[in-house]
């Protein structure tokens with residue numbers, strides 16, 4: 001019986017889970033890439049806890065991100081984000097979905113690189129715009145031309161997101177497909193010599 005179990009092929013999720021070990025899986029990428037949605041489902045598939053830094057920031061501050069930006073400004077938000085993410089990374093394994101600007105901050109990026117395996121959910125402008133223009137919960141996009149702002153953020157940030165360990169292209173496919181691609185990327189990276 002034991003032999004049979006030993007020989008059974010691992011499911012994709014089990015293989016990715018084994019590859020992750022005690023490390024956190026940290027999702028990075030621009031607003032609308034799917035870090036929160038795909039992160040939650042990936043954590044479920046892996047059987048490990050899920051945390052979302054934006055959600056955690058709102059919980060500890062008892063304010064919405066919009067109100068935090070309005071009351072204290074972006075610099076204070078980033079300082080809080082750095083502290084919250086450092087704490088979230090302390091005990092792994094977890095899936096940690098970050099806010100879109102978290103990895104761009106030098107301190108936070110250093111902590112993330114130390115604290116886990118990073119996956120960049122890359123996406124093109126049309127996909128992101130289609131998703132983010134439905135809600136106005138993103139203070140950085142409250143500009144005269146939010147689509148142009150999003151494009152400017154892409155240009156500035158994509159070279160930095162590209163430092164991630166792994167990249168998965170986020171696009172309009174089923175969320176389950178996205179989860180499968182994240183798990184495949186983790187498992188494939190571990191198979192490499």
Ligand SMILES: Nc1ncnc2c1ncn2[C@@H]1O[C@H](COP(=O)(O)OP(=O)(O)OP(=O)(O)O)[C@@H](O)[C@H]1O
Nearest residue numbers: 030031032033034035036037099100131173174175
């Ligand atoms: N593969 C997908 N197909 C269709 N819709 C998706 C997909 N992935 C995410 N979405 C939807 O796009 C929207 C944005 O996703 P989500 O909130 O997860 O992005 P995010 O990367 O966490 O953004 P932010 O940085 O603003 O927190 C959500 O409504 C989500 O359900």
Ligand SMILES: O=C(O)C1=C[C@@H](O)[C@@H](O)[C@H](O)C1
Nearest residue numbers: 031054065099100101138139
């Ligand atoms: O891209 C960004 O800088 C942000 C993305 C969101 O997740 C929030 O963290 C906030 O709106 C800032």
Ligand SMILES: [Mg+2]
Nearest residue numbers: 035036054098
């Ligand atoms: Mg999110």
